[in-house]
Each structure stands twice: as structure tokens, then as C-alpha cells.
Amino acid sequence: MKDLHKREETARLQDQNEYLTYLVETYGDMVYRLALARVRNPHDAEDIVQQVFLKLVKNIDRLETEEHVKAWLIKVTVNEGKSLFSSAWKRHTASIEESGEADELSLEPQDIRETSDILQAVFRLPERYRVVVHLYYYHDLSTEEIAKLLGRSNHTVRSQLSRGREKMRRDLKEVFEDV
């Protein structure tokens, strides 16, 4: 009886481990990119990814479908970034929130060189525009959905999106011609 229980337990763990592997493979980069859009620093973004996925493990039994998982990951990544950078953590990572320029990005020089113009333009935006732009263009969310997610009004999100676009337009003339 005990053995049976143990075998079931092992099988369940194996299944879950496979599911976890699948989720990391499928959504790891998505979470990483969203974290990167927030903090613009690969090391801090990795820290966020780790916290988000460890939190996912704790909550996974309550996320019924994969779509739940995906939505949950986006929501928590946005908030995880917030809690990481809201308090004392910030002091230890320079003025990431305040700095707005490519020359102050925490990406190492080789990272910046490898970064395309378009990413540099997005990363140069103030944080509040950057996340909106990322959610809108990478996750194809509507401004209404983004507003819910960030706890901002739809009007605010719309104006942040349009200001973000406006700022990038200068850097990215050819890309933006038809926007």
C-alpha cells in the first residue's frame, strides 16, 4: 500500500517535472523578454525569471490550463519586477528606473552592440512607456487589457503608448513610416 502510494507519487512527480520542463522551454524566453523590457539588465531579468517560475511551482496546481499559466506568468512578471525594484533593491542596482539612455543601460557593451536599433529605441523609453509598448507589440494585448494588468486607466495606457511611439518615431523613421 505504501509502495503503491510511493509509486504514484513518483509518477506524478515525473509528470509534473516534464510539465515544468515544458513550461520553462515554452515560456522562459517570453518571461525573460518581459523582465528585460522592465529592467533592461540581463542579470536582474534572470533574477526575475527565477522568482516568477519558483512562484509558478507553488501556484501551478491552481492554474487549470496553459492559457491560465501564460496569463499568470505575464501578470506576475510585471508585478515581480515592481516589487524587486520598488524598495531597497533599487539602491543596489543604480538608478535603473530613472535612467533613460542607451549610454546608461545596464547591458554590457557587447550586449548593446548586439542589440538592434529597434530594441535600443524601446529600451531608451522611460519605464512606464516601455512596458506598455512591450505588452502591446510583443504580447498583442489591447490597451484595455494592458490597463487592467498594470492597474492604470485605459486613457493613461493609450497616452503612454502614443507617447512611446512618438519618442521612437525619431529613432526609427523607416520602421514607423506606416504606423
Added chain:
Amino acid sequence: MFDSKYKEALENMKLRDSFKAGLLTKMKNAKKTSAPGRRLVLAVVAGVLVVSTSVALAANAATDGRLFRSMFVGNGYFQTQTTAGSSSAVTPAEVPTVTPTVTPTAAPAGKPTLTPTDVPEATPAVPAVTAAAAPTSKPAAQPTAALTGRTAPSVSANAGNDCVVVSWNKITNTDLVGYKVVASGSDSAPMYSENGYYAWITDAGTTSCTIHNGDGYTGGDVGTFSGGTSYYFSVTAIYGDEWQKIAGNAVQVTMPGDPVPLSDAVGRIAPSVNAVPGDNCVVVTWNRIDSADLVGYKVVASIQDSTPVYSENGYYKWITDADTTSCTIYNGDSYTSGDFGQFTGGQAYYFSVTAIYGSEWQKIAGNTVQAVMPGAAAAPDPEGTYPAVTLNDPALSGTTAALSWSRTTDTTGFNFYKVVVSTTDDTPVYPENGYVYYTTNPDELTYSYVPGGSGTYYISITAVYTANGTTHYIPSNVKTVVIP
């Protein structure tokens, strides 16, 4: 078109395989330790969710059928999640919050000692193997601790199946930044940051941490946890912007299981570091580390912290070639994410090298050497040579303030005009106060600012110049706009 270009650009931004592997190990370990009793509760919660989700599905089917979107738009789903989230701690039993444990006794050095707290009876269901609280020998808390209700965690540690479960009481103080789970093989009162850490937990509701045989440790003397070896476990609570560290009691427990094969842990050594002043530079050298696990060396420095370690203290250089065993740091070089931004002649720095090992990025700090950067103090920003612009009186029409300013008289090295606004700081300047608008065009001299509501707004234009790799921020005069 932008969205496809943006997605394409992000394609290159990927998690490192080694990071994913390390993450998966941690996730699986975390999963293994969730208690069966808890699972029952979760099943009930999940059952409730199935019902609410089905409702959402049904409602959604009538529209565009995209459940994912309904997550955000449909009300309630995330609220349900959040409510349920409060019961999601891994610990089988939550230890009630204890009263402040730091007694400001008349310690000679003016620093109180920690009294080990009694762990309430209802602590973990696992039978205690060793739970003798070792008296902490280090001054761990500032006298203010008791006054502000910043308590030391009350820690227990129990051997499990091939692991040690460290648990502590939930700290409800809102100053809490997080918990550092620490261990040491030799120090009977380990605390962060002297003894490094195993895990950094920023969720106040997480009150346990499972450490497995073979897990790596960051900093400190542990290296890799190995079965049959006895360790002192503790938790250091971090409070407030100043990162006040308050150590909990320590519990000695032997890691169950087989010793970690030497081949896995061998060669993960701390670099042996030296730092010698040279001609307008400091040369940091260390021994070559011959370990297949070595990912690289981080050269670190600090003015304040006598034991600088990556990543807490940032880094100067990241070296991934194992054969590179020296690094020359010049007067005036910049530093990433530390307690200073630029090396300056005449200033003493603590230098060290942190070796990074394995997919889990185990960080092992080398010894520290203090050295004074030779040479003259790096010239203070020659601000006089970079012209400030002049902000004209804003023209207020309705709720829009039309701003205009004079063109910079020196476009060499000109980067940006930053429009800086503050409601509290009457001399707002970028980057301290952020900005509401910027332009790289030296001829763009106007901006329409829409204040967020009634109040007083201090507005200034910071001109940003870059020369020889140094950025200069030159603020203009300040104008005030009052929105009734």
C-alpha cells in the same frame, strides 16, 4: 510593421541554457517539498476555480472564444488568484508571528545580542532532529531594531529526505525587504552578508526553504552542500532602504544523504586575489582556476564594503577566459552597480574577484585586498565648459504648459534636452528626477507639458552632454507652474 520588427529583434534575447537548467533544478526541488496536506487544500481551491473558469469559458465562447484575453478583461479571475495566493506557502504549518526577539540589552558595543526565540508548539509536522538554537555570537542588529519592530526571524531546521528544510516565522513588518537563507560549516552564527547566502526570498509569506544535498551555495564557506556534513543554518531578515540585516538564531543540522562526489565539487575554490597600485592604475591579479565548472571571474570593488562580492557589489569586469588572471583598472574607469560609479585617484578601494561556477552560477568570493587608486582625483565634471540652456516663462493655456528654451551654444558632445518636472523638488534635475520628455535634436526647443492635476510644478531643462565617455548633466533655471 513595428510589432513584427520588435518581435524579430527580441528573438535574440534568450535565456542561457545553463540558466534554464539551473532554474529547472530549483523548480523541481521546490515541487518535491510541497506537503501532501497542502495539496488537498489546493485541490479544493482548484475545484472552485474550475467552476469559475467554466463560467468564464462559457461566457467567453459567446464572444471571440479567446480565453487568454478574458483573463485580463474578465473581472475576478486574478482576484481569485490573489486571494488564493495567500494560502500558497510551501510550509506545512505556518508559525504564528512572534513578538520582537531583539532585546536591546546593555551590550558594551552598543549593539544588542539576539535572544533565541521559542518556536511555538505548532511548528512543522516533521519531527525535529536537531533544533538546538545556537546562541548568536555576532552583533546582528542595530539598537533601533526593537523600536521599529524589526524582528529577528525565529528559525528551525530539520533534516528531510536528502534535504534540510529551514523554516521561520512570517515577518509582517512592512519594512521587510526579504529573507536571506544562510548556512555555514564553521561559523555557528552565520548571517548575510558575511557568510554569503543560499536563497534570497522577497515574498514575506514564504517561510520555508528546502536545501538539497548537492545544492550550491553563494559566497561563504559551504561551496556545495554534501551529505554527512553538519551545517549551521539561519535566516537573516533584511529591512528598509538601508538594508538593515537582522540575523535569526542558528540551528545545526547534518545534511542527510551521501556525500557529494568529489568530482562534482572539486575545483570550486575561492580565487586568491592580490591588488597592487601601478602607474595611474591598480592591477588586480589572481590564481588561474582550473575547474571545468568555472564560468568566469567577476572583478569587484567597493569603497564601503570590506568584503565585496558579485552580484551585491556590482562588478568592474566580467572575464570568461579562465586563463586571464589579471585585470588593470585605471584611474577614472567606471564601475557597474556598486557603491561608486567611477574610480578616483587618492581613494582607497577594496578589491576582490568572485569566481562563478556551474549552471547554477554559484558565486565564490576570493579574499579582499585594499589598495589606493594612484593619481590625481578624477577631474570633477568641468560643468563650466558645458553650457546650460535657459527655460523661458511657460505659457499656460488651459491645462497645457507650453515650454520653450534657448538652444545650446555648444553642440559638440550634445546628447539630449531633458524636460524635468517635479512637484516636490524645487530644483529638479535629470537623472535624479527622471524626465517627462527628451529630444536628441538640438534645434527642438519646445514642448507642451500637460500636468497631471492641480498643484505646483517645478520645471527645468537638463542639457546632457557626453565627452570622453563621461556624461554631464547641466540643469537650466527652474520655472514654476501652478495649476489651480
